[in-house]
Amino acid sequence: DTGVSQNPRHKITKRGQNVTFRCDPISEHNRLYWYRQTLGQGPEFLTYFQNEAQLEKSRLLSDRFSAERPKGSFSTLEIQRTEQGDSAMYLCASSLGQGNDKNIQYFGAGTRLSVL
């Protein structure tokens, strides 16, 4: 069990460019979550998957954001035409599923995005 892995750890990009982040969950975890955290605030929910199905998307997830989990294992989060307001820490978490201990989410170290 190597924990939740996120790559890259840091990403600096120019406004208008596209970026993609990757998350590898804990093996055998069915659920995978994406959150965004800005300075001085708690994580805000973006979206989550049950296996390969995207079950819920936040209103924060504009049309420029898209997330996939094609084979129910790793996930990618893409931001198109980045804006300075997209600068944040993007956190990924995974859990076994639903019901008591299965609901506990384990977080990766995050990808810090800076849009210049």
Add this chain to the structure above:
Amino acid sequence: AQSVTQLDSQVPVFEEAPVELRCNYSSSVSVYLFWYVQYPNQGLQLLLKYLSGSTLVKGINGFEAEFNKSQTSFHLRKPSVHISDTAEYFCAVSETRIAGKSTFGDGTTLTVKP
């Protein structure tokens, strides 16, 4: 929908003193409750959780929390803090029925002074 309010944005305390970080939540349905700790430039580490059963839960690093349903609170306590406890602490809730996303408070910065 749920919401979480962490009543103190910053808590300074001297080493070996007790500390309490306060968390209130609002929800129309039953919830699971969590406390996480975050060190600079790192992800969130689970400190403790309330899922069901005893309202007093113990976690890692000597922390404990008490679930108070009538007051909709889940305050975090430690009887004696160390310098290494300096970090950001987040309270979170998730619905038991759906058990999907978590809703987080804005965090409390605990600073332990020598």
